[in-house]
Amino acid sequence: MADLTVIQDGRLSRPAGIRSIRLGDTKVSYVPDGDVRLRPLELLQDTTDEVWAAHPEYLDATGHLVGSVGGLLVEHGDRALLIDAGFGPQRHAAPDGPLAAIHGGALPQGLAELGRRPEDIEAVAFTHLHADHLGWACHPAPGGDRPLLAHADYLISEQEWAGRDLLEAQGMAEQVAALALRVRTVTDGQEVFPGVHVRITPGHTVGHAEYVITGGGRRLIAFGDAVHSPIQIDHPAWSSGFDHDGARTADHRRRLVAELAEPDTIGFGVHFADVVFGRVRQDGQGPAWQPVDA
Template identity: 65%
Template sequence: MSTAASHDPERLRRPSGPRSLTLGETKVSFVPDGSVQLTARGWLPDAPDEVWTTHADHLDADGCFAAGVGGLLVERGDRALLIDAGFGPTAFPVEPGTPVGEIRTGGLVEGLAALGRTPDQVEAVAFTHLHVDHVGWAWQPAPGSDRPAFDQAAYLVAEPEWKQRDLLAAHGTSPEMVAALAPRVRTVADGEEVFPGVRVRLVPGHTPGHAAYVISGGGRRLIAFGDALHSPVQVGHPEWRAYPDHDGAQAAEHRRQLVAELQQPDTIGFGIHFADVVFGRVRVGPGGPVWQPVDA
């Protein structure tokens, strides 16, 4: 088993609800937007078929990863930053022959409200990358409005991601979506502090300018690594590329580095698609590195 969640194995087969941690004066909260099924064999095409017998605990009844979709709210005092903006109000049935199963999303704004925040209280949305399941509420009109939910926020995008935005159409982010984002985009650089205690780290591979965000406080740090990893099972197999990776070799190298870094003391990871174990640390078990959920 590649994830230390044996106390409640069902957590690996369901998307996460709201979860929060504190890092000193900073509070971080996963804000769910909904869920998407990712077919194991389609999403991780390099994994041998027999692996899914060993790792059946990661799969739902349809043989899919139950991946969550949403954003990470970072709060410090009265200020708030959101990392990624979910898919937005969407419902797609299963499309046979594709690596994506059923998609049901649209709960992010309600999730923010449950945390005591409205979209206009979010000063910036920082994107790990610009795939459709991370930009939804930032470009499409909010229900009952003709404006995006985060109309008053700055949109922070890693400079190489924005520079190569013409490549996004191949992954579903249309020119119309990009045009809707453009007026609010501010590009950011590797190492830049974009919010108190939050710094950009470039980890290209999944997309040309994919970024992680390192959040520090209270003697701990959290690495929100976006789609550098899609499932806890990859922690033990960083060589397994994900179906949409732009540069598989580069993505694998960054996964290896990330898995090693997440083994360091006082270091926590945030995997936005990691079922109901979105916060965790990496520990080395008898079979290699494993994802160990962190709930406080």
């Protein structure tokens, strides 16, 4: 059951702005790029009209599930890592399927508000190679002809990069070519930045990666698209229409939800409306996502 204050404040049906928390000497910040509107029955195909009638707090006025689109800035001293790169300066709408509409473009402004220039980002660590996570790694900077983050290393799991032909078959050959110039593949358990370790969790894609960030006695799991909406925390068996292997994702999500209920553990859900940081509370009524704002 979602927190009543969060429902009353409308946080489950609006995209997030900049939000930051500290893990000891490490600061992590959600950097918004835009938002996505999703058709709930097509996204979570095990749901029904009755489910959404009982949970209107997740939907906007047009009946769409609201998701945030952006990246996670990880700062340690003078160093900066970005996990995922938003959708970039573009818009897209689809007449059917899970995706109704998506737009990006705000990430450079968000970085500036956080006191960072694109050149400060030493690497972009991708959870997976979908367009709403590649964004500014492939799209030119405003007024320029090179991608905004082209100076950075692009960290991609070995399995995901090996399966890039799946992207090319979906018409993303241009994006793959742009990434190839900067790619450095990473492996399960590898430390890619101080206190940041890769965890390979196939299911949503063939080489989907999570990033576990530790500091100050706490850990944060940036779980990418293993979970698309906070409602799945209550129903981990509900896989997404975007998942490459829904059964495998559901198995992982069950383990992830249990892990997020452990002490001193925070989750980061990049698409989680305005509750991108949270923890799982076990209250006898099933797991529930509780926002963490500090």
